[in-house]
Amino acid sequence: xxxxxxxxxxxxxxxxxxxxxxxxxxxxxxxxDHAEHQLSWVAHGQLEVEAGGxxxxxxxxxxxxxxxxxxxxxxxxxxxxxxxxxxxxDCPIAWTSTTVVAADPxxxxxxxxxxxxxxxxxxxxxxxxxxxxxxxxxxxxxxxIPMPAGGSARELADAIVRSPGDPRSLxxxxxxxxxxxxxxxxxxxxxxxxxxxxxxxxxRLRAALPLLxxxxxxAAVAARVGYRSVNGFINAxxxxxxxxxxxxxxxxxx
Numbered sequence: 432x433x434x435x436x437x438x439x440x441x442x443x444x445x446x447x448x449x450x451x452x453x454x455x456x457x458x459x460x461x462x463x464d465h466a467e468h469q470l471s472w473v474a475h476g477q478l479e480v481e482a483g484g485x486x487x488x489x490x491x492x493x494x495x496x497x498x499x500x501x502x503x504x505x506x507x508x509x510x511x512x513x514x515x516x517x518x519x520x521d522c523p524i525a526w527t528s529t530t531v532v533a534a535d536p537x538x539x540x541x542x543x544x545x546x547x548x549x550x551x552x553x554x555x556x557x558x559x560x561x562x563x564x565x566x567x568x569x570x571x572x573x574x575x576i577p578m579p580a581g582g583s584a585r586e587l588a589d590a591i592v593r594s595p596g597d598p599r600s601l602x603x604x605x606x607x608x609x610x611x612x613x614x615x616x617x618x619x620x621x622x623x624x625x626x627x628x629x630x631x632x633x634x635r636l637r638a639a640l641p642l643l644x645x646x647x648x649x650a651a652v653a654a655r656v657g658y659r660s661v662n663g664f665i666n667a668x669x670x671x672x673x674x675x676x677x678x679x680x681x682x683x684x685x
Contacts, residue, residue, distance in 0.1 A: 435548065437555040446521055447559060449545045452512040459505030467516040468524065469496040470566070472534050472542055475624035476510025482529040484673030490624040491577055492569060493538065495530040502529070508626060513542050515562070523563045531569045538565045576633050577623040583610040584618035591631055595638040596657040601627050631657075636671050639664075643680040652676065 436448035454476070462481070471478065472493035480486045480494050482502035488494055496502050498519045506512070517524075532538075541562045545555060579585040587604050591597060605612040619627040635656040642652040653664035668676045 433546065433548075435546065435550070437550075437552050437559075446556075447515065447517045449513065449515045449542075451546055452514070454506035454510045454512055456506060456508050460503060462501050462503040464499050464501045465516075466498055467518055468498050468522055469502075470494070470515040470517075470562075471496065471504065472513050472539070473624070474511040474513060474539070474543070475620075476512070477507045477625060477629055478510055478512060479505045479507055479670065480529075481505075484529065486531060486671065486673050488531070490539070491534055493532050493534040495524065495526055495532060495566065497527055497529070500529060508629065513546060515542065515545065517559075524566060532566050533569045535565070538562065541565065576630070576637060577625070579618055579622040582618065583608045584615055584622060587615060588619075588630070591634055595631075595635045596655050598657060632667060633671070636668055639668065639676065640679070643676055646680070649676045649680075 432453070433451040434448060435450075437446060459479075470493060471480070471488075473488060473490050475490060478488045480488055480496075480502065481504075482494070482496050482500050486492075486494060504512070541558050544550065544558050545562075550558075579588050586608060599607070601615055602612050605615050608615075616627060619625060619630055623630050625633070635658070638656045639652050642655060643649070647655070649665065650661045653661045656664070658664035658667075665675055668674075668679070672679060
């Protein structure tokens with residue numbers, strides 16, 4: 432664990448602080464609350480957040496948890512988690528409910544910058560002000576999914592984005608692409624921050640959204656995006672988006 436507090440007042444008292452947690456698979460924090468706002472983001476890995484709903488966050492998203500909100504965090508795989516804590520009285524963000532935000536490249540860099548052990552307080556204050564300007568609610572659950580940079584992993588990723596219901600396993604894909612399964616597995620973790628299985632789950636769930644908006648039955652959507660079990664699809668959808676496919680469709684008026 433790494434922790435760094437920053438002072439800004441005349442008395443030098445801490446105004447905000449950042450902690451980094453290197454979390455093994457299935458580790459986390461049971462339900463708790465505290466007097467500070469919390470912004471949580473994973474540099475790599477995947478985080479399950481329960482805070483009035485349940486979200487499965489990849490590195491492309493962060494979550495804002497207001498002060499006093501009961502919440503629990505769990506890493507579904509080895510995860511590096513960054514948490515920024517801010518006192519409400521000195522915070523320009525006025526959100527009163529848990530809010531998922533898009534972790535664009537600038538926001539990620541600011542979080543990493545604040546984690547520098549040699550960062551002066553005045554530089555940290557400027558970075559915090561910039562971060563407040565960057566925080567915007569995610570425009571929808573279909574946030575951008577990180578893609579491998581190139582090579583066989585990118586070829587595989589592009590194929591799955593085109594056809595998310597393709598049932599082939601990673602072993603079968605490796606044979607088709609004439610590359611080792613281990614190479615593909617490592618490439619996905621290194622270049623997207625997720626395992627191939629977790630990454631494909633996100634692609635499939637994102638592909639389900641326009642189908643639900645088109646009023647297709649949930650069972651038909653599940654089959655089209657590669658789920659053999661309707662219940663498995665519903666559970667995965669709820670974990671990631673905090674609602675069932677049916678309630679998402681109702682939200683759109685579908």
